[in-house]
Amino acid sequence: MRVQVGDKEVRGLYDTGGYRTTMTEMAVQLAKQCGRTIQSVHSRRTRCANDSASVVTGFVDLPFTIGRITRDVRVDIMPDLWTNCLLGSNFTRTFQTIHNPTTNECIVGLNEATVPMEFVADQSKISAIGLVELSQRELCKRSKVHLNGANFTVKKDANMCDCSEVKHLRARVNCDRVKLNRSRVKEILNFSIPTSAKQLRRFLGMCSWYQKSSKDYENLAEPLTRLTKTQVKYVWSAEQQKAFEKIKT
Numbered sequence: 001m002r003v004q005v006g007d008k009e010v011r012g013l014y015d016t017g018g019y020r021t022t023m024t025e026m027a028v029q030l031a032k033q034c035g036r037t038i039q040s041v042h043s044r045r046t047r048c049a050n051d052s053a054s055v056v057t058g059f060v061d062l063p064f065t066i067g068r069i070t071r072d073v074r075v076d077i078m079p080d081l082w083t084n085c086l087l088g089s090n091f092t093r094t095f096q097t098i099h100n101p102t103t104n105e106c107i108v109g110l111n112e113a114t115v116p117m118e119f120v121a122d123q124s125k126i127s128a129i130g131l132v133e134l135s136q137r138e139l140c141k142r143s144k145v146h147l148n149g150a151n152f153t154v155k156k157d158a159n160m161c162d163c164s165e166v167k168h169l170r171a172r173v174n175c176d177r178v179k180l181n182r183s184r185v186k187e188i189l190n191f192s193i194p195t196s197a198k199q200l201r202r203f204l205g206m207c208s209w210y211q212k213s214s215k216d217y218e219n220l221a222e223p224l225t226r227l228t229k230t231q232v233k234y235v236w237s238a239e240q241q242k243a244f245e246k247i248k249t
Contacts, residue, residue, distance in 0.1 A: 001087065001106055001117045004065035006034040012085035014099065014106065014117060022056075022076045022086040031060045038077070054078050066095055066106075067113030189248055193241070197234050200227055207247055220246055 001014050008030060012021075023030075031038050040058045057079060061072045071094045091097070096109025099117070106115045188207060194200040204224060207217075223243040227234055 001066075001115060003085075003087070004070075005030050005062050008033070010085050012087040012091075013083050014087050019088055019090070020059075020076050021073050021088045021091045022078050022081055024081045024084055025077065025079055026084050027060055027062065027075050027077045030062055034063055036060050036062060054080055064091065064094075066097075066115055067108035067111055069095065069108060069110050069113075071095060191248075193236065193244065195236075197228050200224060200234075203244075204228065217247075 001012055003010055003012050010026075010030075028038065030036075038058045038060045041056060055078070056076045058077045060075055060077065062075050063070050064073045073091050073094055098107045098109060099105075100107060100114075103114075104117050106117050107113075108115065184206075188203075191203050191206070194203055204221060207221070220243060223239045224247075226232060227236075227240060
């Protein structure tokens with residue numbers, strides 16, 4: 001995957017199994033260009049999937065840009081890393097990325113922008129750092145073999161292999177995008193006017209998961225969040241009613 005770090009385009013390997021984004025000494029050059037300070041570490045070793053260990057000499061927060069969104073991501077500096085950049089799970093959490101293996105694209109959850117990805121054929125190097133990209137069918141096949149070998153069984157109604165769409169938390173995920181779960185949205189629409197701060201916190205908690213799909217959610221919900229503070233007396237006014245109705249719509 002190609003990402004922007006400062007003013008430089010970097011080709012990074014998308015590693016869902018890696019804990020933290022890692023770079024070679026190239027991170028030192030990027031830190032200087034971006035005016036970032038490198039924190040040195042001593043005798044810190046990172047264990048890989050093949051039980052080998054590599055030395056981490058330091059870390060730095062670098063500005064990554066993907067899908068027109070820029071965020072700081074902490075990067076470990078590993079001089080003997082075999083590739084220039086390894087995008088770990090802290091990168092995926094920051095940008096809320098989802099890999100679509102069908103179209104081989106990465107979906108940025110913050111704005112649902114799609115970024116093309118390239119397939120890496122050299123599995124020998126990938127397996128050494130814990131990244132093994134498998135198709136859905138192949139993954140299901142291997143999982144069934146391991147489960148059968150361990151005398152485990154999977155209920156037919158709980159088996160999600162080869163499904164076109166699955167429910168995850170409060171959303172529905174398919175190969176194209178992440179959709180809102182209608183049943184959860186219905187609970188919000190049917191929520192009655194809160195009569196206490198406790199009920200209001202419950203309502204805001206239900207809505208918070210969907211705030212990325214609502215523009216300017218924080219400003220919109222401010223009259224409501226203000227009432228949840230302990231030092232503020234709970235008085236439901238026209239301002240709160242207006243914000244309550246806007247969030248629902």
